[in-house]
Amino acid sequence: MHSTVTETPVITTTGLTKVYQSRGRDITALDGVDLHVREGEVFGVIGRSGAGKSSLIRCVNLLERPTSGSVVVDGTDLTALAGRGNRAGRELRRARSRIGMVFQHFNLLSSRSVQDNIELPLEILGVSGAERSRRALELLDLVGLADRAKAYPGQLSGGQKQRVGIARALAGNPKVLLSDEATSALDPETTRSILQLLRDLNRQLGLTVLLITHEMDVVKTVCDSAALMKQGRIVESGTVGELLATPGSELARELFPVTGDASGPERTVVDVTFHGDAATQPVISQLSRTYNIDISILGAAMDTVGGKQIGRMRIELPGRYEDNVVPVGFLREQGLQVDVVDEDLPAEVPAQSNGAHGAALVKETVK
Amino acid sequence: MTWSEMQPLLTQGTLDTLYMVLWSTLVTAIGGLPLGILLVLTDKGGLLQSTPVNKAVGVVVNIGRSLPFIILLIALIPFTTAVVGTFIGPTAMIVPLAVGAIPFFARLVETAIREVDHGLVEAVQSMGGSIPTIIRKVLLPQALPSIVAAVTTTVIVLIGYSAMAGAVGGEGLGSKAVTYGFQRFETGFMLVTVVILVAIVTAVQLIGDGIVRLLSRRGRTA
Numbered sequence: 001m002h003s004t005v006t007e008t009p010v011i012t013t014t015g016l017t018k019v020y021q022s023r024g025r026d027i028t029a030l031d032g033v034d035l036h037v038r039e040g041e042v043f044g045v046i047g048r049s050g051a052g053k054s055s056l057i058r059c060v061n062l063l064e065r066p067t068s069g070s071v072v073v074d075g076t077d078l079t080a081l082a083g084r085g086n087r088a089g090r091e092l093r094r095a096r097s098r099i100g101m102v103f104q105h106f107n108l109l110s111s112r113s114v115q116d117n118i119e120l121p122l123e124i125l126g127v128s129g130a131e132r133s134r135r136a137l138e139l140l141d142l143v144g145l146a147d148r149a150k151a152y153p154g155q156l157s158g159g160q161k162q163r164v165g166i167a168r169a170l171a172g173n174p175k176v177l178l179s180d181e182a183t184s185a186l187d188p189e190t191t192r193s194i195l196q197l198l199r200d201l202n203r204q205l206g207l208t209v210l211l212i213t214h215e216m217d218v219v220k221t222v223c224d225s226a227a228l229m230k231q232g233r234i235v236e237s238g239t240v241g242e243l244l245a246t247p248g249s250e251l252a253r254e255l256f257p258v259t260g261d262a263s264g265p266e267r268t269v270v271d272v273t274f275h276g277d278a279a280t281q282p283v284i285s286q287l288s289r290t291y292n293i294d295i296s297i298l299g300a301a302m303d304t305v306g307g308k309q310i311g312r313m314r315i316e317l318p319g320r321y322e323d324n325v326v327p328v329g330f331l332r333e334q335g336l337q338v339d340v341v342d343e344d345l346p347a348e349v350p351a352q353s354n355g356a357h358g359a360a361l362v363k364e365t366v367k
Numbered sequence: 368m369t370w371s372e373m374q375p376l377l378t379q380g381t382l383d384t385l386y387m388v389l390w391s392t393l394v395t396a397i398g399g400l401p402l403g404i405l406l407v408l409t410d411k412g413g414l415l416q417s418t419p420v421n422k423a424v425g426v427v428v429n430i431g432r433s434l435p436f437i438i439l440l441i442a443l444i445p446f447t448t449a450v451v452g453t454f455i456g457p458t459a460m461i462v463p464l465a466v467g468a469i470p471f472f473a474r475l476v477e478t479a480i481r482e483v484d485h486g487l488v489e490a491v492q493s494m495g496g497s498i499p500t501i502i503r504k505v506l507l508p509q510a511l512p513s514i515v516a517a518v519t520t521t522v523i524v525l526i527g528y529s530a531m532a533g534a535v536g537g538e539g540l541g542s543k544a545v546t547y548g549f550q551r552f553e554t555g556f557m558l559v560t561v562v563i564l565v566a567i568v569t570a571v572q573l574i575g576d577g578i579v580r581l582l583s584r585r586g587r588t589a
Contacts, residue, residue, distance in 0.1 A: 061493055063489055063492055063493060093495035093496070093497060094495060095495075096492070096493055096494065096495040097494055097495030099493070101490070101493040103489070103490060105484075105486055107484070107486040107490035108490075109487060109504075109505065109508065109509060111508040111509050111511065111582075120491070120494065120504060121494040121495070123504070124491070124494050124496050124504075168490075168494075172494070172495075178493075
């Protein structure tokens with residue numbers, strides 16, 4: 001099955017601002033955040049700790065009440081609903097029950113069995129006992145834990161706990177799932193399986209997922225769209241294709257890192273960005289044949305989405321840049337973005353500084 | 368004093384002690400539990416944050432805890448008389464015992480509830496749970512082992528208090544020990560009452576620990 005992203009916005013925040021008072025000082029966690037998450041997509045917000053991701057996701061279901069700005073989820077303006085912070089009114093509680101949430105530390109009740117944990121949101125919704133138990137078992141089956149219904153959370157592994165957390169979040173049939181660093185406490189392999197599960201649910205149920213993370217890999221693995229947060233602001237945002245098409249996009253560079261140095265003097269190194277709009281022909285071999293030049297690929301980070309190529313590639317052409325103006329022009333004509341990389345020169349020319357910066361960032365992600 | 372002389376006194380004393388402790392524990396639990404929950408909820412950052420309420424309850428609880436029980440016992444005589452009709456006898460003693468133990472128990476409950484991971488509260492809020500739901504489905508069940516431990520400690524404190532109550536017109540083992548063991552210099556009798564008290568306390572502690580273990584076992588890896 002294929003994910004069907006529509007243009008209908010499911011989560012929209014407008015001018016979302018959150019200011020905390022701490023020891024008489026104001027701390028701005030969110031500074032005018034405008035977020036648009038479309039129906040059926042997996043949207044990732046990435047940023048370092050303290051960038052405001054956590055506040056953002058907590059403001060979406062109003063676990064934290066924003067200082068100003070509005071949050072609209074599935075057509076309901078949550079900020080307009082009665083109730084303040086912890087003392088949420090009935091309508092806000094009703095709206096929250098239609099938004100699932102999973103947490104970094106799972107937040108399962110150790111005093112309840114797996115099945116009873118999943119039934120908890122249904123108890124809150126006032127669903128009858130038989131129906132609750134039917135639904136819980138169905139959800140357990142969906143997340144692949146059908147045989148652990150009677151176990152207690154203390155008997156499960158981290159990945160299993162998160163599966164229970166996801167099943168619980170889905171109990172009320174939400175349209176939207178919020179994921180608060182859901183994989184950050186898990187090992188890489190378990191992280192992959194949980195992300196795969198989120199992806200499957202997104203496709204099978206048409207579930208819209210808003211996730212926050214500090215791991216670029218998470219965004220790379222599951223997200224259709226991403227936003228980069230810094231100091232309470234969203235500095236970049238868009239679909240992966242759009243981000244790649246944006247010159248100088250930090251997210252695109254980190255999502256598709258390329259490295260590699262020129263193999264010798266008299267070589268031209270260029271980064272070619274494929275952002276899905278380019279012709280689907282094999283451009284590199286065409287380039288090679290048309291101009292009769294040998295091209296080496298130094299590094300590449302590519303993905304094929306819906307038959308279109310997305311990603312970046314670092315290639316080396318023989319000769320100085322001046323000798324390669326025509327081939328580079330050819331690549332640009334194909335709708336590709338081409339940036340010249342020259343490691344030897346100090347960052348004077350914008351294109352070069354871009355490349356050098358990119359290399360530095362790549363090293364950082366590798367760490 | 369022979370054993371046949373001691374035995375009816377000890378039986379009566381033990382029964383009175385158990386009677387006083389049992390009922391005062393019940394009253395303490397009913398009074399102290401909501402108070403402890405209130406202390407957590409109204410605290411800074413709590414679900415029902417209210418500094419005036421928190422301060423007021425805190426002051427009352429602190430006063431209750433700082434008064435020596437023997438003084439509370441005497442100070443409460445008019446109140447006890449108003450409630451029970453007399454201030455003498457095991458039934459009357461339930462009043463000062465409960466009043467003395469409620470603040471103590473409330474603080475223990477407060478600590479127990481505070482230990483519940485805030486993430487769980489957040490999770491239930493995100494499901495649309497109201498504050499009563501959070502108390503019923505998260506705070507109390509998750510804190511249950513600690514609350515049972517708190518009840519055990521409170522029962523033991525009440526056994527101690529009840530012995531003291533014997534000095535001011537109460538009945539029970541304490542009263543018997545004072546009357547026979549101390550005022551009549553019956554060292555043997557005194558020793559037996561001490562042994563019985565130790566046995567009761569030990570039994571209560573063992574039972575309490577057992578229940579706590581039973582409750583928390585399912586939470587751990589089995």
